[in-house]
Amino acid sequence: MERSDVIIIGSGINSLVAAALLSKSGQKVLVLERNSQAGGAIKTVTTATLPGFTHELLSSWHPLFVGGPAYGELKADLEARGLVYLNTDKPTGVVCEGGSAILSTDLAATAAEFARLGDGDAWTNMLNEFLGKIDLAFGLLGADLWRSNSLKLLRTARKRFGNRGLVATGAELLEPASPWLDRTFTSPVSKALLAPWALHNGLGPDDAASAFITKVIGAAVALGGMPVPVGGGIKLVDALTSILADNGGTLITDADVVKINVSGGRATGVKLADGREFAADKSILASATPQALYQGLLKGENLPVETTKSAESFRYGRSAIQIHLALSEPPAWKADANLKDVAIVHVLDGMNSLSESVNASNRGYLPKRPTIVVGQPTAVDKSRAPEGKFILWLQLQENPQKILGDLAGEIAPGDGSWSDERLSAYADRVIDQLSEQITNLKSATLAKVVLGPKQIEEMNKNLVGGDPYAGDCRIDQYAVWRPLASATGHKTPIKGLWHIGASTHPGPGLGGGSGYLVAKRLTQKRLFKR
Ligand SMILES: Cc1cc2nc3c(=O)[nH]c(=O)nc-3n(C[C@H](O)[C@H](O)[C@H](O)COP(=O)(O)OP(=O)(O)OC[C@H]3O[C@@H](n4cnc5c(N)ncnc54)[C@H](O)[C@@H]3O)c2cc1C
Incomplete structure (x- = not known):
């Protein structure tokens, strides 16, 4: 059986950050990914719409990574492997019933913008x-x-x-x-x-x-600001994977881990769905949801009752929907033409519609006036579309996991699932609402791809029900209570087994925080040895 010092289950950002740091410290690291591509919720594709258009099907924006400690430590290695970040001085803006505004990294400009609104x-x-x-x-x-x-x-x-x-x-x-x-x-x-x-x-x-x-x-x-890698998140995935390989590590894709082997209370290796087994001499890091870890990978092991009970009750949050558009020209924003240069514009009626939409979706209802997150990757990285053309990365976060009804009274809930028919009807409504603000939206659209909760979960099984954050982030499942109220951080009841990923502290996002924290813990030199 092939042996490594460390086995990492999953190849999302946390896994790859841990893999890069641990392999650089001299440990022999093996990363196992069930999908045929590494990266987890980083999924850059050039085939989604039309030739020449590069879309981030899931995550897109990297402020958490660039502002985080993992990048601080790996920056030189990543840059040596061709990773280049671009940034913008206009990270975010809004269009709402009361008007529009742009927030800038130029602090004086932002102060002037708030002063214009009477809130300087x-x-x-x-x-x-x-x-x-x-x-x-x-x-x-x-x-x-x-x-x-x-x-x-x-x-x-x-x-x-x-x-x-x-x-x-x-x-x-x-x-x-x-x-x-x-x-x-x-x-x-x-x-x-x-x-x-x-x-x-x-x-x-x-x-x-x-x-x-x-x-x-x-x-x-x-x-x-709102940094993105030139060419998309895949460039970060490639650079991290290359650090792993250059330091003697291995990444295997199409490797679905179905069991963590435990002997004498210690994690000793893993078994794949196809029967292959790998041994780990020091540690195993699992980037999985609590249910997948404790009820799946550790099924049959002797676990404390409080662990299995809190894993069982771990909740998932609202579902995400992503709409990707290839446009023949930049969007014509009605409220302010400069909005086309902003990385992320939120389109909503106002605070009350936001509150209503979140609560409606928490209770199973499709919101009437959802908050539309309008990402404009081409505003930061022109390489994402052919000259003069543009892409939009639209995100909706106020979607129920199971549809009980529609606040607009237009879409029948049927069996409550996100069927293709309901998803497409809802996406059309969103495009109609966005067309109120982007006057050329429909005429400029060359191609469209809609990903609903079902498709998002199919792409990454940690995103249960299409929850982009792999677990509800309300306070009882956050900070010291993430992943579990009964867990001691990333430590598990099995010796040598560590829990990482968005379901664990510090939660979701591209910061790679849990991978970084566990890697630090495993590489820290002990001052005193018993
Ligand atoms: C639609 C969407 C948009 C987002 N946008 C942003 C954004 O712009 N900026 C931002 O900072 N964050 C964003 N996020 C959140 C962020 O992308 C995620 O929180 C983060 O990428 C999760 O990383 P992770 O390390 O937990 O692993 P994941 O990316 O969740 O990857 C886990 C991997 O583990 C694999 N795996 C699981 N179980 C097994 C197993 N048993 N065997 C083998 N492999 C396994 C999965 O196949 C998957 O590839 C977004 C998320 C989504 C879904």
């Missing part, structure tokens, strides 16, 4: 206040919360705010976005510019901690 002081005060705590905010989201160095974070916070202040900060962390936005800003446009960003961490504006997430993402894009 509110934005500047918010940003300055947040910058005073930015180390703690990013520390909290990036730290291994079960290790002693996270206590350092707590001590810093206590020193800065005092005991009472620390408790008050806890309340601030838990505040929902809607009351915070209503209290802080006067213009409905300012509120609509910031509020939809909570969606990108799986939250709605009325969820606990959504104000904190909105501030973190708002500040991160205002300071860091």
Whole structure:
């Protein structure tokens, strides 16, 4: 049987970051991926619409990776393998009933934009206040919360705010976005510019901690922009895979792991669906959902009851829908022609429609006026389309896993599934609504691809029911409670087995955080050896 030091199950960003770091540290690493291509939710294709158009079928935007510690550590290796990031000074904008706005990485321009909306002081005060705590905010989201160095974070916070202040900060962390936005800003446009960003961490504006997430993402894009790799996320996947290979590691695709072998309470290797087996001498890292790990890969093993019980009750969030368009020319935005240069424009009626759509979809209803995330990759990377042409990456995040009804009363729920018919009817409605804002949308569309919850899960089995974040991110399944209320971070009850991926802390996104944290843990030199 082939032996490695470390086996990594799955080849998403967390797995590949861990693979690169561990192989660079001298460990022999084997990555096993059930799909025929590596990358997980990074899926760049040139065949989705028309020749010359490159689409990111799933994830597209890399601020979390470029702003994260994994990139900090691997930057030189990645650049040596041809990875180039492009950025924009216009990361986000909004079109809503009250008007439109663009947020820029030029802080003076953004301050002027908020001043135009009557919220200049509110934005500047918010940003300055947040910058005073930015180390703690990013520390909290990036730290291994079960290790002693996270206590350092707590001590810093206590020193800065005092005991009472620390408790008050806890309340601030838990505040929902809607009351915070209503209290802080006067213009409905300012509120609509910031509020939809909570969606990108799986939250709605009325969820606990959504104000904190909105501030973190708002500040991160205002300071860091919206980077994307030239040519698409596949370039990052290729560069990480090449670091692995150059350091003696191996990636095998079409390798569906069905069992983690355990002996004497320790993970010793894995078995594939086709019967092949591989041994791991030191560690196994599994990028899987809690159910897939504890009820599938470890089925039949002796596990603590609290682990199996909390894995069983791990919930999934709303489903995603992606619509990809190849356009013959740039979009003509009615509200402001400059919106064509913005990376991500949110189109929504306002805070109330956002709240209504999130709650409707949480309760099984198709929203009447969904929030449309209009990604414009060509605004940042021209190589994604032939000269003069354009692509749109449209994302909808307010979709029920099972359809019980339609707030617009137009689409019959049938058996509740996302059938092709219901998906196509809903996508047409979204295109009609977007055409109210992009006047040439229909005439410029050369080709369209719609991916519903079913197709998204088929592409990556960790995205259960099309949940793009591999698990509901509300507070009871976040931070110290992710992946499980009963788990100690990435550690599992099986020795040598580590749980990574979007279902674990620090959650979804392309930061590669869980892979980074576990790799650090496994490569850290021990000061004292027993
Ligand atoms: C539609 C969509 C859009 C998104 N947009 C963005 C964005 O723009 N920016 C951003 O930061 N984040 C975005 N996200 C979130 C982000 O892409 C994900 O959170 C992240 O990529 C998850 O990485 P991961 O390491 O958890 O692994 P995943 O990408 O989930 O990959 C896991 C891999 O493991 C494999 N696997 C699972 N089980 C097994 C097994 N038993 N044997 C072998 N292989 C197995 C799967 O096939 C899969 O390839 C988006 C997600 C989606 C779905």
